[in-house]
Amino acid sequence: MENISHIAVPYSKALFEFALERDAVESVYKDMQALTSLCKSNRDFLLMLKSPILKTEKKQKILIAVFKNSVSEITRGFLKIITAKRRESLLPDMAIAFVELYKDYKGILTTIVKTAVPLTEDLRKEILKVMSTQAKGKVDLVEEIKEELIGGFVLQWKDMQYDASILNQVNKMKKGMAMINLYKKGF
Numbered sequence: 001m002e003n004i005s006h007i008a009v010p011y012s013k014a015l016f017e018f019a020l021e022r023d024a025v026e027s028v029y030k031d032m033q034a035l036t037s038l039c040k041s042n043r044d045f046l047l048m049l050k051s052p053i054l055k056t057e058k059k060q061k062i063l064i065a066v067f068k069n070s071v072s073e074i075t076r077g078f079l080k081i082i083t084a085k086r087r088e089s090l091l092p093d094m095a096i097a098f099v100e101l102y103k104d105y106k107g108i109l110t111t112i113v114k115t116a117v118p119l120t121e122d123l124r125k126e127i128l129k130v131m132s133t134q135a136k137g138k139v140d141l142v143e144e145i146k147e148e149l150i151g152g153f154v155l156q157w158k159d160m161q162y163d164a165s166i167l168n169q170v171n172k173m174k175k176g177m178a179m180i181n182l183y184k185k186g187f
Contacts, residue, residue, distance in 0.1 A: 004093040011087065012097035015078050016105075024074050029102045031067075031075040032095040038066075039092040050089045059083050107137030114144045114154040114165075131157065 019028040131139045150166035
């Protein structure tokens, strides 16, 4: 999982298990995706969740107004419980953790590929082919452009990383040169 609060994970697991029991995993998954998207795109919403000044009742009213007709009854109940327990600042992490639990449950492997330039269709297909050997099911490919990589790519999945970027090679060369200089000084 991404860098999320360890406190958020048990809440997400409880929500996932409850949704599973109620045969509502798909709808709650969509709700958590929407919550994640809202937190990423709306800084004011995120600040409201983390605000120590706003009272719990006010936050509950805001959450109900925002998600009134767009989320399932289970998600509305979850949001109410989380704000009552004053854990609303962890909602973004809970949503991310829920999405990861869902993907694990469905056998979906999230793979992040970072490149200096956009991937070609052929390269995208090749990466999906290679990563499908690591997955139990489908591969969810997330593409990120990081110009500082100069060239090459970085692949990340689960807790693994393969770095074939030019930036990585340059950094290795710098370390090697520093070691050479270290040995020469002592000679």
